[in-house]
């Protein structure tokens with residue numbers, strides 16, 4: 001049957017609509033592809049994550065925050081004795097100098113230090129936040145109250161001089177300070193003063209580092225690298241060497257590995273210390289009440305950082321009683337049969353339960 005006039009008109013109308021639809025589809029696809037054509041893949045990623053901006057994890061759900069807050073309202077963590085509580089002017093000057101040395105160690109004792117050149121350029125404060133006063137920021141709250149004390153690492157009783165010099169030699173990969181020096185005396189006066197509000201023999205609440213559970217698996221440096229890139233690299237840099245301030249004296253962002261970082265005899269070279277420190281303090285600006293890293297991220301990124309190269313320190317006299325070695329001490333010999341690699345990265349649960357026996 002021949003198509004009627006109206007029928008063919010209808011068909012040409014449908015064809016026109018189809019052509020217009022096709023045109024619209026082509027246009028839409030073109031608009032979507034336009035940025036891909038104009039920018040390379042990197043800059044598209046950069047659109048969503050602007051350079052120089054630190055990726056901040058979305059805020060915690062309200063319910064979690066409220067719970068954390070009410071928890072905290074009932075707990076009062078250690079606060080340092082205020083510095084202006086010191087009335088004697090000579091002592092006050094000494095305590096203030098001690099604080100200054102903790103906060104700006106490099107200025108006085110770094111490679112370009114004005115007093116001595118005995119450290120790698122880091123500040124004590126890099127690892128003892130807010131001059132060693134921040135809750136779970138590896139603070140000095142329990143130092144005055146618990147030293148001198150026996151430490152299994154040296155197998156001897158240690159006073160505060162010895163403990164401070166441990167950090168000079170290991171954490172700052174440097175040389176020990178003479179106990180009688182003005183600088184050591186000032187550091188001692190400061191640590192004793194801020195911790196003078198803690199009863200002798202007791203530990204202050206929130207001092208040192210906050211505890212953290214072991215994973216069921218080994219910490220994974222490969223997964224950790226991805227965490228490092230998204231959550232740490234913007235400050236600590238892709239080579240892990242940090243950023244010096246313009247004066248070349250102090251770091252804006254301290255190195256995490258490489259020749260200017262802490263050595264392998266340092267406390268932070270033990271993965272549990274590293275993971276606890278960063279879980280509750282990094283990225284800088286968080287507090288232990290609002291951590292950003294999951295436990296897995298914290299363990300994995302610790303494994304990644306501790307797998308990189310750093311200065312070596314010979315410590316043949318450490319852990320004279322090997323049965324007292326912490327389970328994550330990364331160097332043998334051990335009292336158990338677990339391999340060195342497992343002592344460095346885990347899994348730690350089997351080692352821990354074996355040690356209990």
Ligand code: HEC
Nearest residue numbers: 122123124127142143163164167168171172262267268273
């Ligand atoms: C690279 C990080 C780092 C730096 C830098 C550092 N420390 Fe430490 N420090 C630690 C860690 C981690 C511990 C805990 C180690 C452990 O328990 O094995 C510690 C422990 C201490 C303690 C004992 C705390 C306690 O409660 O028993 C004192 C005191 C101390 N450091 C003083 C200093 C001083 C003073 C400086 C600067 C001269 C310094 N530290 C620099 C990481 C560091």
Ligand code: HEC
Nearest residue numbers: 125126127231232235252253254255256278282283284301
């Ligand atoms: C916003 C910048 C920033 C980000 C992001 C950041 N940090 Fe830090 N980090 C700092 C600064 C600054 C310090 C020193 C703090 C001070 O001196 O008060 C520091 C200190 C440290 C320290 C102790 C010092 C040392 O030299 O060993 C470690 C370890 C560390 N950061 C690890 C990390 C890890 C791991 C991440 C990622 C999960 C991270 N940081 C993310 C700024 C940052």
